[in-house]
Amino acid sequence: MTGGNSKCLQGLRVVEMSRAIAAPLCGKTLAAHGADVIWVTSPNLPDIPTMDRDFGRGKRTVQLDIHKPSEKAQLIDLIKTCDVFVQGFRPGSLASYGLSPEELVKINPSIIIANMSAFGPQGPWSNRRGYDSLLQTCSGMNVSEAEHAGKGEAARPTPCQALDHAGGYLLATGVTAALYKRATQGGSYKVDVSLAGVMKYLRSLGQYPEASGFEGVGDYEKPEDVPSEFFETRKTGFGLMTAIRHSAQIEGCEVGWEVMPKPLGSDAAQWLNE
Secondary structure, eight states: OOOTTOOTTTTOEEEEEOOSSHHHHHHHHHHHTTOEEEEEEOTTSOOOHHHHHHHTTTEEEEEOOTTSHHHHHHHHHHHHTOSEEEEOSOTTTTGGGTOSHHHHHHHOTTOEEEEEESSOSSSTTTTOOOOHHHHHHHTTHHHHHHHHHTSSOSOOOOSSOHHHHHHHHHHHHHHHHHHHHHHHHOSOEEEEEEHHHHHHHHHHTOOOSSSOSSTTOOOOOSGGGSOGGGEEEEEEBTEEEEEEOOOOOBTTBOOSOSSOOOOTTOSOSSOTTO
16 A cells, blocks of 8 residues: 555446446445446436435446447447456346356456356356345345344344445455455456345354344434434535445545546546546
């Protein structure tokens, strides 16, 4: 690491194709540490306004219809020159567009491929779509949470999308490990994180004997409960936005988002230093 106002991932180029929370959180985390993240979305899919604004922090946004040869060519040009490709679709769904891991490595032999899925790349459920709440239900996690709470509920969801958020951070951690391996050994690497795997890991940690693991701290049920120093207010493409600031502090490195959210498709499909 270098001192001053540097960020530890400064200059890293990331192409992200994702929706919802888990994979977008990976890109958002890499952006907080300096990566140039281009978030590629489809004009054929509906916006998710609240999520797009939260997980758009740190990213530039491009809309490409990869059914159209000219727009797919723009995506391929980005992939040729990126360091990391993050995608959050079920295994095999991008292969029909020539974007399987094998094809991506042909396009860019030193690429890091980061995959987020519901059930992982192998197994009888690998090609099924899924999201956090569904995984909590089908795994029995909601039932065990209800039993632990002891309030006679049939099922009890976690108070936040724990699998999505943990999965996004774990995927970003895997990307940095792969980048280190590429820097020291060369080559291309694939990182896979599944919500099912995250669920299994979190459940393996056990449960606190009481209702909360944070003694003497009340629940943050509404914005007024959260101390003001945890927030930041910034100008965005939607006006002023107040949101939770990045929690990490790294001595000698700046952390946080420079690019603020804007309507999807607001940017050009090119890197900052081109």
